[in-house]
Amino acid sequence: MTDQADQSRRNFLYVAAGGMGAVAAGAAVVPFIGSMLPAADTLAASKTEFDVSTVEPGQLVVIQWQGKPVFVVNRTPEFLAQVDGHDDMLKDPNSEAIDEVSAEWMDTPEKRKYRSIKPEYLIVVASCTHLGCIPLFKPTKGRKDWGDSVPEDWPGGWHCPCHGSLYDISARVINGSPAPHNLHLMPYKYLSDTKVLIG
Amino acid sequence: MKTKLFGWIDERTGAEAIIKSQLTEYQVPKNLNYMWNFGSLALLVLVLQILTGIFLAMYYKPSAALTYGGYTVAFDSVERIMRDVNFGWLIRYMHAVGASAFFVVVYMHVGRGLYYGSFKGPRELLWIIGVVILLIMQGAAFFGYLLPWGQMSFWGATVITNLFGALPVIGDFLQQVLRGGFAVSDPTLNRFFSLHYLFPLLLAAIVGGHVHALHVVHSNNPTGLDVHEGKGTIPFHPYYTVKDAFGVGVFLTIYCYIVFFNPQMGGYFIEVDN
Numbered sequence: 475m476t477d478q479a480d481q482s483r484r485n486f487l488y489v490a491a492g493g494m495g496a497v498a499a500g501a502a503v504v505p506f507i508g509s510m511l512p513a514a515d516t517l518a519a520s521k522t523e524f525d526v527s528t529v530e531p532g533q534l535v536v537i538q539w540q541g542k543p544v545f546v547v548n549r550t551p552e553f554l555a556q557v558d559g560h561d562d563m564l565k566d567p568n569s570e571a572i573d574e575v576s577a578e579w580m581d582t583p584e585k586r587k588y589r590s591i592k593p594e595y596l597i598v599v600a601s602c603t604h605l606g607c608i609p610l611f612k613p614t615k616g617r618k619d620w621g622d623s624v625p626e627d628w629p630g631g632w633h634c635p636c637h638g639s640l641y642d643i644s645a646r647v648i649n650g651s652p653a654p655h656n657l658h659l660m661p662y663k664y665l666s667d668t669k670v671l672i673g
Numbered sequence: 674m675k676t677k678l679f680g681w682i683d684e685r686t687g688a689e690a691i692i693k694s695q696l697t698e699y700q701v702p703k704n705l706n707y708m709w710n711f712g713s714l715a716l717l718v719l720v721l722q723i724l725t726g727i728f729l730a731m732y733y734k735p736s737a738a739l740t741y742g743g744y745t746v747a748f749d750s751v752e753r754i755m756r757d758v759n760f761g762w763l764i765r766y767m768h769a770v771g772a773s774a775f776f777v778v779v780y781m782h783v784g785r786g787l788y789y790g791s792f793k794g795p796r797e798l799l800w801i802i803g804v805v806i807l808l809i810m811q812g813a814a815f816f817g818y819l820l821p822w823g824q825m826s827f828w829g830a831t832v833i834t835n836l837f838g839a840l841p842v843i844g845d846f847l848q849q850v851l852r853g854g855f856a857v858s859d860p861t862l863n864r865f866f867s868l869h870y871l872f873p874l875l876l877a878a879i880v881g882g883h884v885h886a887l888h889v890v891h892s893n894n895p896t897g898l899d900v901h902e903g904k905g906t907i908p909f910h911p912y913y914t915v916k917d918a919f920g921v922g923v924f925l926t927i928y929c930y931i932v933f934f935n936p937q938m939g940g941y942f943i944e945v946d947n
Binding site: 491495504505506508509510511513514515516 | 724728731732753756757758759760761763764918
């Protein structure tokens with residue numbers, strides 16, 4: 475029987491049938507992988523509203539945005555003063571290294587320094603840029619409150635408990651930390667004087 | 674033809690001999706009709722059910738706890754699969770229609786065996802393994818039926834677990850083991866989900882045994898007279914792979930029509946109460 479077969483015609487049929495089958499299998503993969511992407515209700519929860527007036531002066535609040543933790547700090551004038559004077563200790567004092575650490579409203583050196591729309595309310599993603607732990611808030615200067623968990627010239631800020639990354643009070647990463655970048659900013663805007671829409 | 678990689682694997686597994694004896698030189702009677710297609714179709718549906726089930730389990734939550742909306746977590750998670758999860762409706766309908774299709778295909782397979790006497794010697798063990806497969810399939814389907822936690826689910830599970838309660842002496846004990854309580858409730862839902870995931874894996878293993886048992890005694894054929902070697906037979910590949918592939922094409926056409934255009938089949942595949 476094989477002797478009588480038209481081999482080129484048979485090969486064409488093999489390739490055609492196999493090709494159609496491969497296309498169909500490929501198309502069938504789409505809904506399955508698609509189903510693993512965030513569902514519609516997860517996407518709908520991608521914006522968060524928050525009233526910053528509920529944060530007391532000097533207080534840190536952790537809120538949730540897209541399931542991730544976000545720091546909201548009400549920085550007292552004392553804390554704001556701690557932003558200056560240690561630029562030489564910072565990896566990226568002006569937040570220019572990558573897009574995620576800056577925002578389009580950072581149009582003045584002041585705003586680059588404070589990393590917030592209103593200087594007193596710092597809002598940053600609370601994940602250490604090393605491997606994503608939540609850094610501890612250690613806002614006061616020096617070792618008085620924190621012992622030797624922070625360096626002697628500690629300017630005040632955050633200390634990550636996982637691998638020891640340090641950030642200053644504007645969440646800018648300090649030299650010698652395993653973390654490569656400042657804590658990330660997320661898009662946010664003020665809807666009114668105190669209402670913030672994150673996302 | 675033999676690549677270096679295949680040669681390396683062959684040396685350590687004997688893969689070439691297996692492929693030859695089970696596929697390219699496995700002898701099948703040449704007079705099989707289309708009733709012999711349903712075995713491969715049943716295997717296809719089993720694979721489809723396991724595949725869609727794995728993806729449904731990523732979103733399904735087996736809990737009878739009440740939500741703020743007054744529904745249950747389980748029912749809401751099914752609702753979420755239908756409304757919010759990307760292609761969730763498609764995967765759930767594939768799974769639900771697939772469950773019914775599984776039984777349609779398997780009943781045809783069993784009917785073929787009855788009509789052509791495939792259960793007779795030397796194929797008794799093949800038939801017995803098949804009966805075990807059917808029982809496990811029914812168990813898997815029954816466990817799955819409870820999972821949406823709808824009215825039909827709940828009362829279906831209540832009635833069937835009550836059947837076990839009617840057994841003398843051990844009835845009450847068995848019923849409580851099945852339910853994990855004194856009525857169908859949250860623990861029942863949890864264990865049914867666990868078993869619903871386990872049973873298809875058992876099926877996959879036993880189907881392997883079913884195929885092995887078949888390949889020892891070889892296929893029956895419409896005449897009922899055994900033809901094992903020589904003139905009456907042809908190799909499985911390419912002849913029956915192509916014929917099975919054609920059957921798969923016909924099956925998928927009907928299956929897709931139901932999944933996309935009539936997934937509830939007028940209440941026969943998915944009851945309105947569920």
